[in-house]
Structures are given as C-alpha cells and as structure tokens.
Amino acid sequence: MSKRVSLKDIAREIGISTALVSYVLNGREKEKRVAAEMAERIRNVARELNYVPNQVALSLKTGSTRTIGLILADIANPFFGQLARVVEDEASKAGYTVIIGSSDESSHRSAAIIETLVNRQVDGFIIVPAEGSQNQVRGLIDKGIPVVLADRYFPEINTSHVVLSNYEAAFDAVKHLIRNGYKRIGIVAYQSGMIHMRERVRGYREVMEQHKLQKAISISEIRFEHMHKDVDEAMQKAIRQTKADALFFATNSLSISGLYCIKKYGIKVPGELAFLGFDGSESFDFFYSPVTFVEQPIQEMAKESVNLLLGQIQGSSVIHHRQLQHKLIIRESTQLA
Amino acid sequence: MSKRVSLKDIAREIGISTALVSYVLNGREKEKRVAAEMAERIRNVARELNYVPNQVALSLKTGSTRTIGLILADIANPFFGQLARVVEDEASKAGYTVIIGSSDESSHRSAAIIETLVNRQVDGFIIVPAEGSQNQVRGLIDKGIPVVLADRYFPEINTSHVVLSNYEAAFDAVKHLIRNGYKRIGIVAYQSGMIHMRERVRGYREVMEQHKLQKAISISEIRFEHMHKDVDEAMQKAIRQTKADALFFATNSLSISGLYCIKKYGIKVPGELAFLGFDGSESFDFFYSPVTFVEQPIQEMAKESVNLLLGQIQGSSVIHHRQLQHKLIIRESTQLA
DNA sequence: CTGAAAGCGCTTACAG
DNA sequence: CTGAAAGCGCTTACAG
Numbered sequence: 001m002s003k004r005v006s007l008k009d010i011a012r013e014i015g016i017s018t019a020l021v022s023y024v025l026n027g028r029e030k031e032k033r034v035a036a037e038m039a040e041r042i043r044n045v046a047r048e049l050n051y052v053p054n055q056v057a058l059s060l061k062t063g064s065t066r067t068i069g070l071i072l073a074d075i076a077n078p079f080f081g082q083l084a085r086v087v088e089d090e091a092s093k094a095g096y097t098v099i100i101g102s103s104d105e106s107s108h109r110s111a112a113i114i115e116t117l118v119n120r121q122v123d124g125f126i127i128v129p130a131e132g133s134q135n136q137v138r139g140l141i142d143k144g145i146p147v148v149l150a151d152r153y154f155p156e157i158n159t160s161h162v163v164l165s166n167y168e169a170a171f172d173a174v175k176h177l178i179r180n181g182y183k184r185i186g187i188v189a190y191q192s193g194m195i196h197m198r199e200r201v202r203g204y205r206e207v208m209e210q211h212k213l214q215k216a217i218s219i220s221e222i223r224f225e226h227m228h229k230d231v232d233e234a235m236q237k238a239i240r241q242t243k244a245d246a247l248f249f250a251t252n253s254l255s256i257s258g259l260y261c262i263k264k265y266g267i268k269v270p271g272e273l274a275f276l277g278f279d280g281s282e283s284f285d286f287f288y289s290p291v292t293f294v295e296q297p298i299q300e301m302a303k304e305s306v307n308l309l310l311g312q313i314q315g316s317s318v319i320h321h322r323q324l325q326h327k328l329i330i331r332e333s334t335q336l337a
Numbered sequence: 338m339s340k341r342v343s344l345k346d347i348a349r350e351i352g353i354s355t356a357l358v359s360y361v362l363n364g365r366e367k368e369k370r371v372a373a374e375m376a377e378r379i380r381n382v383a384r385e386l387n388y389v390p391n392q393v394a395l396s397l398k399t400g401s402t403r404t405i406g407l408i409l410a411d412i413a414n415p416f417f418g419q420l421a422r423v424v425e426d427e428a429s430k431a432g433y434t435v436i437i438g439s440s441d442e443s444s445h446r447s448a449a450i451i452e453t454l455v456n457r458q459v460d461g462f463i464i465v466p467a468e469g470s471q472n473q474v475r476g477l478i479d480k481g482i483p484v485v486l487a488d489r490y491f492p493e494i495n496t497s498h499v500v501l502s503n504y505e506a507a508f509d510a511v512k513h514l515i516r517n518g519y520k521r522i523g524i525v526a527y528q529s530g531m532i533h534m535r536e537r538v539r540g541y542r543e544v545m546e547q548h549k550l551q552k553a554i555s556i557s558e559i560r561f562e563h564m565h566k567d568v569d570e571a572m573q574k575a576i577r578q579t580k581a582d583a584l585f586f587a588t589n590s591l592s593i594s595g596l597y598c599i600k601k602y603g604i605k606v607p608g609e610l611a612f613l614g615f616d617g618s619e620s621f622d623f624f625y626s627p628v629t630f631v632e633q634p635i636q637e638m639a640k641e642s643v644n645l646l647l648g649q650i651q652g653s654s655v656i657h658h659r660q661l662q663h664k665l666i667i668r669e670s671t672q673l674a
Numbered sequence: 675c676t677g678a679a680a681g682c683g684c685t686t687a688c689a690g
Numbered sequence: 691c692t693g694a695a696a697g698c699g700c701t702t703a704c705a706g
Contacts, residue, residue, distance in 0.1 A: 004480075006699055017677045022701060033675055055456040056402065057699035059393045060682050067457075076422040078415055085413040085439060097453060099436055102422060116434060119392040120404075143341075256619055263623070282593055282620045286600070343683055354693045359685060370691055394683035397698050 005049045013045050021046070025053070059121065067097045068309060069117040071110060072128040072151075074102045079252045079279050079298070080128070083150070086302030087126060094310055096123070105224050107132035118145065124313050126150055126305045131194050146312035150305045152196040153321075160312065162304045162322035166196050169294050169326035170203025173276050174248055176292070176328060178211050181337035182246035182274050186218030186238045188231060188258060189250035200250045218242040222254060231257040235265070245273065245337065252279035259287055275333040290331040297324050342386045350382050358383070362390070396458065404434045405646060406454040408447060409465040409488075411439045416589045416616050416635065417465070420487070423639030424463060431647055433460070442561050444469035455482065461650050463487055463642045468531050483649035487642045489533040490658075497649065499641045499659040503533050506631050506663035507540025510613050511585055513629070513665060515548050518674035519583035519611050523555030523575045525568060525595060526587035537587045555579040559591060568594040569601075576604065582611065582674065589616035596624055612670040627668040634661050 007018045007025075014021075016038070023032040024042040034042075059065040070087055072080040084100055091098050099122065101113035110130045117125070124146035129137060134154050140147045141159065153161035170187075177185050187204045190197050201219060208214070220234035231254060238244040249255040255277035262269060269275045269289040277284055277293035284291035304322050311318075344355040344362075351358075353375070360369040361379040396402040407424055409417040421437055428435050436459065438450035447467045454462070461483035466474060471491050477484045478496065490498035507524075514522050524541045527534050538556060545551070557571035568591060575581040586592040592614030599606060606612045606626040614621055614630035621628035641659050648655070 004699095007701095008699075018700080019677065019679095019702075020675095026701085035675060038675085052452075052456055054397075054458065054699050056393060056396045056458045057682090058701080060391075060397050060684085060698090061700050061702095063682075065393065074422065075412065075425065076415070076419045078413070078418065081413045081415065081418040084437075085411065088412065088437070088439060097436055097457065099434055100421075100425070102425060115389075119389055120434065121391065121393050259623060282618070283623045286596060286620045286623045286625075288623075288625050341683095344685095345683075355684080356686075356693065356695095357691095363685085372691060375691085391683055394698090395685080397682090397700090398684050398686095400698075 004054070005051050006054065007051075010042065010045050010049060010051060013049070014041060016042075025051075063121075064123055065121045066095055067099060067120070067122045068306075068313075069114070069122040069125045070098050070100045070127075071103055071113055071125065072100070073105050073130070075100055076102075077253060078281065079296075082298050083128075083302050086299050087306055090303050090306040094306075096310075103128075103130045103133075105130045107136070111136050114140070118143070124148070124309045126309055128152065129154065129194075131192055146309055148305050148309045148312070150301060152194050155195060158319055160308045160320045162301055162308065162320075162324065163196060164296050164301070165323040165325055166199035167203040167206075169328075170200040170248070170250070171207045172203075172326070172328055173294050174204050174207045175211075176330065177246045177248065177274060177276060177334060178207065178213065180274070180334055182334075183213055184217050184242065184244045185213065185246045185248065186220065186242060186244040187248045187250060188220045188222060188234055188238075188254050190254070191221035191223055197250060204248060218244055227253065228257055228260070232261055232264075235261045239265075239267065239273065246270075246276065246334070247273060248276045249278055252277075252281060255279070255291070255293070256281060256283055259283060259291070269333050270335050270337070274335075274337065277333075280329070284331075287333070289333045292331045292334040293329050295327040295329050297326075300324055341391070342388050343391065344388075347379065347382050347386060347388060350386070351378060353379075362388075400458075401460055402458045403432055404436060404457070404459045405643075405650075406436050406438065406451070406459040406462045407464075408438045408440055408450055408462065410442050410467070412437055413439075414590060415618065416633075419635050420465075420639050423636050424643055427640050427643040431643075433647075440465075440467045440470075442467045444473070448473050451477070455480070461485070461646045463646055465489065466491065466531075468529055483646055485642050485646045485649070487638060489531050492532060495656055497645045497657045499638055499645065499657075499661065500533060501633050501638070502660040502662055503536035504540040504543075506665075507537040507585070507587070508544045509540075509663070509665055510631050511541050511544045513667065514583045514585065514611060514613060514671060515544065515550065517611070517671055519671075520550055521554050521579065521581045522550065522583045522585065523557065523579060523581040524585045524587060525557045525559060525571055525575075525591050527591070528558035528560055534587060541585060555581055564590065565594055565597070569598050572598045572602070576602075576610065582609075583607075583613065583671070584610060585613045586615055589614075589618060592616070592628070592630070593618060593620055596620060596628070606670050607672050607674070611672075611674065614670075617666070621668075624670070626670045629668045629671040630666050632664040632666050634664075637661055 007021045010021045011018045024039045029039045088098050103110040107130045110133045114136050126148050128151045149159050149161040218238050222230040249258050267273050277291045280295050344358045347358045348355045361376045366376045425435050440447040444467045447470045451473050463485050465488045486498040555575050559567040586595050604610050614628045617632050
C-alpha cells in the first residue's frame, strides 16, 4: 500500500516550495515565468512519484467540487436510467461528476438526499421534484445553489426547468384516438398535484371537450405506492362500468402496469380496448399488439438540463423555461376502431 | 444568497474557540466535559445560524469521504439500474453516498472513471470490471483502496467478489432444454474473455457433452459494439445452417436483441425454435410466448457487494468469494419439443 | 524567476 | 472545564 504523494512531497524531493509545483502542474508556468528546466524537472518528478492531485483539498480551497447532484424518482426505472446516463455523459465531458439519488416520489427521501448532497458541497442540482418538495427547492435557491428542475416543475417557483410539452402531448395523443374512431376514452394517471400530471390530464380533458365527448369519460387517479392494485381496479372499472373503448396511460410505469392487466384479463387490443402508452419501452414492441405511445426526447431533456445547470454554475442568473416536443409513435394498438 | 456558516462563525458569535463547538456538535460534550449550559448555548446558536457541517473540510481532515464509486457497464441497462438502486439504498443506510460511472465495457472509459474517482478520494469501489481492466484493479489494490468486484472477476487477481454461479446456471438452463427434448441447442454469448461469459459457455458445453450432443452445436460470439448486427447474423446462421432447435442467450441484452430478431423473421417460438433468456425483463413477459429465463439474485448481489466493501473500508482484509444461486423460471418458450 | 505564508473548514492532541 | 495551535493538501496574493 503506497501512500499518496502530495505537492509537498514533490517540492521536498526537489527542494523548492509547493507554490512552484502548483504553478507548473496547473500549466501556469509561462504566466508565472518558471524556468523551463525547473518546470521540466517538476513534471518529471510528479510523473515518477505518480502524483495525483487531491480533489478534496482543491475543493476546500476553491469552494467548487465539480460535482452535481441528480435527484430522480427511481434509477431502476428505465426512463430515469436513460436520463441519468445522458446526464452522466454530458457532465463528464465538462469535467463534472454526478451523484444520483432516488426519491421514490417521496418528499421526505428527497429532503434527506438534498441535505447530504448540500453537505457534500455539490456545485448544483438537477432535480425531478417530488410532490411537496417546494421548500427544498426554495431552500437551495436561497442558499444560492444552482438548480434546474427536469420533467416537472413548480409554477409558483421561478427556476430554470426543462420539461415535455405535456399538455400538447396528451392533447395530440387523445386526438389520435378520437380520429381513429374511439369515443369512450379514459385516462389513467397518478393522483398527483404535480404539473406534468395535471397538464397531461388537462390535455386529455380539453380535446375530449372540443370533440363533445362528454369531457371526461373516466379519469383514474392511481396512488404511486399502490400502483398495481389501483391500476387493476381502474381497468376493471373502465371496462365494466365505463365501457371505455380506449385508454391513455400517462406514464411509463402506468403503461407497463396496464399491459400486465390486459394480459391478465385477456382483453383484446385494439378490438375491445385501444391502448396508448407513454415514454416507450421494449415491452411496447413485444406486446402482441405493438403499442402506440408518446415518445419523450430523453436525450434532449438531459442535455438541456446539464447545459442550463452548467450555465448557472458559471454564474449566469438567467432563468430558462424549456418545453420539449413529443413524438407520437403510431402502431397497431390504436388502429381504426 | 446567504453565506454558509462555519464552526468559526458559531465560535465567534459566542466568543469561544472552535474546538468547543466541534466537540459539542459531535456529541463529545460528556467525554470532553463541556459545561451543560455552554453545550446548550452552542447547540442553540448552531440551530439559529442554520449550521451545516462542511463535508469537504471533514473529508480533508479525516481522509474519508464516505463515498463509494460504482462502476458498471451501463446505468441505462435495467439489470445495472436495479443493481445500482440497491447499492444506493444499502450504502445510504450506512451513511455513504454513491457515485456511478458507466464503462460501456470499455477499459479506456473504465480507466478514466477510476482515475477521477480516485482523485475524489472515494473510500472504495464496487466494480463490474470491463475486459482488460486488470491493471486498474491491481492499481487500486496497490494503493490500498478497498475494492469489490461484482457480476464478474479476474481469477488471476485476489479480490473479494460476488458473482452468479455462472457455470451451474448455464448447465442447469441447457439441461432443462435437453430434458424437454431439444437436441440442436446453440448458445449466443459475447465474444469475451471475461470469466462470467466463459463460465456460461463452459456450462453449456459440458452439459451438451454429458448428453452426447456433439459438444457445441453452435456458439455465437457477439461483439459488444455490434450487438444487433452480430445477433442478427448469428440467428440466421443458427436457423438456416446449423438447424438449431433451441437457443440459449447468455445475457439480458443479448436476449432482448434475440427477441427482436425472432419478431423480425417471424420465427415460431417454441415450435421452430425454443428460447431461453437471461436476467429477466418485462419483455420476457409480454413476448407472445412467455420466455423461460435464468434469474439472477440482483438484490442479494448488490447487498453483499456493499457489505463486503464496507467491511474492507472498516479495515477487514479478509477476501471473500461469493457465488450466488440462480433460479430457472420456466415458461412457454421452452415447452416440450 | 522563486519562496514564505495565509487560508479554505474542520479535528484533536496538548496544555493549562 | 476551555483554548491555542497544528495540520489535512491545496492555491494564490504578496514580497523579494
């Protein structure tokens, strides 16, 4: 076990001060007019000794850790996994490291994660905010810590954010169902006050209304912690009571859960029920009736979030609101009724 | 933007030294026999001022960052996403934060990630090692940095590791195919010298041999960077030339890629070809012929890796080799021939 | 061209 | 019971 070597070790080896070593190793030798031979010698010794700068010391000195915190609902969910991957890649290009935390949509968990990451002096946050976490976000802003919200945001808080154009996406998706002849269309969404859910439900409502389809045939409010059970009940009700002929699922996880139900009850898609999902998933491809879905530009969302955050970290105080466009991937599960 | 408050601020406020504040806030007031009223006063001021300890300073002082590095192939792959999630949860219970890096199975990327995390003084690593990364692992060991390998390991390096019992898993899976009457069985695996692949192929070979099934009917060696193309060619060859009646896929990603091919070419499962996958996936459930697969105990793998790593970080130098048991989930895709 | 020194925010052995 | 001081490994303004 070789002990770590520090600037001091190099300085002592050559018999100079740590200042010189620091200058040279940071490429400031010209500016500081260090003798060329000395610079060369310093670099050689650093190499021989296998010198690796201690980021922790640097961070304490400079106040910047070159680390960003990424808080999302659940890293095991492929939607967030893909988002995290792009964030990781983009951040790393800029020399930043990412620390990920999963909130499970709980504001308590989210608070705990934010606290430990603030202790660790991350330079900024990209947050997929959980319901009820307004004060956590405000707290960061008050402390002057850069933060960008992704996927959703709080209208009452003035932060940069990058989200899908949720209203339009839902409107467009349901319009497609209507055009294809479906009339008794329901939406399966989370019981949530968060803007992305509200906007998706609003898009559904308004297009239904515009087409005089009795506004809301059926709006299911699923509880995050009881997703499978609630989806199951909602689907049974939609089919038996409401006689829905099409269902629009407002997220990735809800869509998958819905597919399991359809399989369980042997419902015919699209014959008995048209199915419109969200986010995309390999399962949508392998389901016997390939699933039509609203595709989100995950890559763009992640890149844009990182860009905005790095901008803030570099001192920009401009607030940006980005709305990204969806793409409707049309397949068999919503064929003409 | 409120400036961060430090121990010094609290000390100055009360007019005492930082030592006292440090003692009290670390719960060492009894031991250090600090006056009860003074302790109370310190705690009050700390609360009023919203004091948050600076982890970076603490880390520099103590040499421990309470952070662990997790290097895996790709966080966007659900297998690794799930692994990461459990690692995150377990680490956080112990007060540790996790930094994740995706290597894409490239030793170059892996080297870069390890270097930056060593700079950042992580306390230890959990690594799903990429091919050719032996020296990186050895480097960590030489530096005395705790490391646990997961999912695979290097037989020539004496590290703790926790992996699936790969030979047995493959043996068992292929035996199941043989029992169900399949004879011309092929395996689709990555072209890789890594132990987990070699063991899976070995399990396949030996059970074929034991049953006098011409050893290896067909072994496809897929290149990681050209997975879809190579799988496509391998499947065409297996079916046309080799006349395979069953295929065993050695990983999660290979299985999914194989399913896409089957869909593309309209192959009947299990009629024309029996299908045996790895790791599990929602797609296995939704494929028209539910897929039989080798299930890995991801939860256990993650927990055990964290436990072993924390043990090492706390000073244990015992090397542990854990082999976990698989479970064969039998369904329609491998029904009696 | 080069060095001594202060300081980032903590902890802790030592002294009183 | 309490404080002064050193030190973790860096950077950098200042002096020479």
